[in-house]
Amino acid sequence: MQQDSNRTPRKILITGGAGFIGSNFVHHWCKSYPSDRVVVLDALTYAGNKLNLASLESNPNLKFVQGDICDRTLVDNLLESEDLDTVAHFAAESHVDRSILGPGAFVQTNVVGTFTLLEAFRQRWNKREQPQSDCFLHVSTDEVYGSLEADDPAFTETTPYTPNSPYSASKAGSDHLARAYFHTYGMPTIITNCSNNYGPYHFPEKLIPLMCINILLGKPLPVYGDGQNIRDWLFVEDHCRALDIVIHRGKPGETYNVGGNNEVKNIDLVKQLCELMDELAPDLPVRPAKKLITFVKDRAGHDRRYAIDASKIKRELGWTPQETVAGGLRRTVEWYLANRDWWQPLLSDEYKSYYQKVYSK
Numbered sequence: 492m493q494q495d496s497n498r499t500p501r502k503i504l505i506t507g508g509a510g511f512i513g514s515n516f517v518h519h520w521c522k523s524y525p526s527d528r529v530v531v532l533d534a535l536t537y538a539g540n541k542l543n544l545a546s547l548e549s550n551p552n553l554k555f556v557q558g559d560i561c562d563r564t565l566v567d568n569l570l571e572s573e574d575l576d577t578v579a580h581f582a583a584e585s586h587v588d589r590s591i592l593g594p595g596a597f598v599q600t601n602v603v604g605t606f607t608l609l610e611a612f613r614q615r616w617n618k619r620e621q622p623q624s625d626c627f628l629h630v631s632t633d634e635v636y637g638s639l640e641a642d643d644p645a646f647t648e649t650t651p652y653t654p655n656s657p658y659s660a661s662k663a664g665s666d667h668l669a670r671a672y673f674h675t676y677g678m679p680t681i682i683t684n685c686s687n688n689y690g691p692y693h694f695p696e697k698l699i700p701l702m703c704i705n706i707l708l709g710k711p712l713p714v715y716g717d718g719q720n721i722r723d724w725l726f727v728e729d730h731c732r733a734l735d736i737v738i739h740r741g742k743p744g745e746t747y748n749v750g751g752n753n754e755v756k757n758i759d760l761v762k763q764l765c766e767l768m769d770e771l772a773p774d775l776p777v778r779p780a781k782k783l784i785t786f787v788k789d790r791a792g793h794d795r796r797y798a799i800d801a802s803k804i805k806r807e808l809g810w811t812p813q814e815t816v817a818g819g820l821r822r823t824v825e826w827y828l829a830n831r832d833w834w835q836p837l838l839s840d841e842y843k844s845y846y847q848k849v850y851s852k
């Protein structure tokens with residue numbers, strides 16, 4: 492990204508910065524703005540991993556704090572002691588299947604946690620005399636818009652909210668709070684609603700890493716239902732670039748949809764991953780990998796199709812995705828092949844017990 496020589500440095504709090512998208516964003520920000528102060532707040536739940544930030548350990552401008560976004564005292568102290576002017580809020584419980592098994596943690600982190608951050612930021616922003624250049628970026632999802640039929644137009648920023656899972660309902664609740672803080676207090680919040688991300692550091696429970704890892708282990712590839720559900724895939728680096736532009740040039744109070752313009756049926760995506768693995772992995776236990784594809788019981792309330800209309804962010808802020816699905820999937824498969832040391836320890840007893848609960852149905 493081209494550096495703006497007149498840019499004012501920011502002091503940014505990145506919540507959930509040890510998770511999948513958050514850690515990619517921390518890498519992006521530290522590389523793009525090496526003089527900025529970056530504070531990462533992450534509870535290191537099962538989905539958080541400090542190793543995602545290992546290569547930044549010696550960066551003197553980066554501080555990592557292990558803690559909960561629901562801890563108001565901790566958040567107040569961080570905002571004040573570091574004089575933070577920007578929040579990029581990623582921290583969340585993010586997996587739909589876990590929200591079906593246990594919604595409580597989703598309401599706590601996604602709703603109460605976001606509320607706690609908004610309140611803390613409001614107090615700090617008032618003390619800082621309400622600069623409009625401060626920014627509270629709330630990173631959200633396209634799932635709040637519900638499910639599309641095959642011929643429906645893609646979600647726009649004005650599509651009514653119709654969340655269908657405890658996960659998306661909790662994200663919808665947090666979006667409404669972020670929006671209300673602009674409307675009521677004038678606080679400079681911005682919301683982004685993004686489609687399915689993929690790329691490095693993606694936790695093994697999600698579709699793409701799960702399939703990559705199971706192919707490498709010669710385990711069945713569990714495709715829910717008829718495999719015809721559609722997702723709109725976006726390479727995570729493109730998402731990070733979009734969020735960067737929104738923080739710098741987005742309009743307070745606005746919502747921006749972010750999407751890859753890459754709608755793919757689940758079964759086709761899994762077949763593409765199988766072909767890539769056949770080509771790139773010399774030591775597969777089962778070959779061709781597609782022999783492992785197994786249709787399993789559908790996810791409860793499974794949304795059929797998501798598709799994002801990202802014309803607003805293109806028109807107003809000049810962002811478009813740069814990576815193709817073919818290129819991004821190849822990079823992702825190569826990453827999982829080269830980083831077995833990263834994902835093998837994540838297949839812990841907790842993960843195995845979760846896997847058993849979801850896939851033994």
Ligand code: NAD
Binds near residue numbers: 630
């Ligand atoms: P993730 O599950 O990989 O990471 C979440 C991170 O938040 C983890 O590091 C975890 O330790 C941390 N965390 C959880 N609860 C916390 C708490 N109470 N306090 C502090 N930290 C806590 O999630 P992700 O896939 O990187 O998603 C990041 C954000 O982007 C989420 O808000 C999600 O809703 C949104 N989003 C994700 C996608 C996607 O495809 N993954 C797409 C659109 C939007």
Ligand code: DAU
Binds near residue numbers: 631633698699721722
């Ligand atoms: O759309 C954005 C959302 O994308 C984010 O808000 C969520 O945080 C993120 O987890 C993701 O949600 P999905 O439910 O779409 O992603 P997941 O990887 O869990 O599943 C993708 C599709 O693949 C979905 O239709 C369900 C299906 N699936 C998933 C798994 C884990 C399978 O068929 N088999 C599986 O084993």
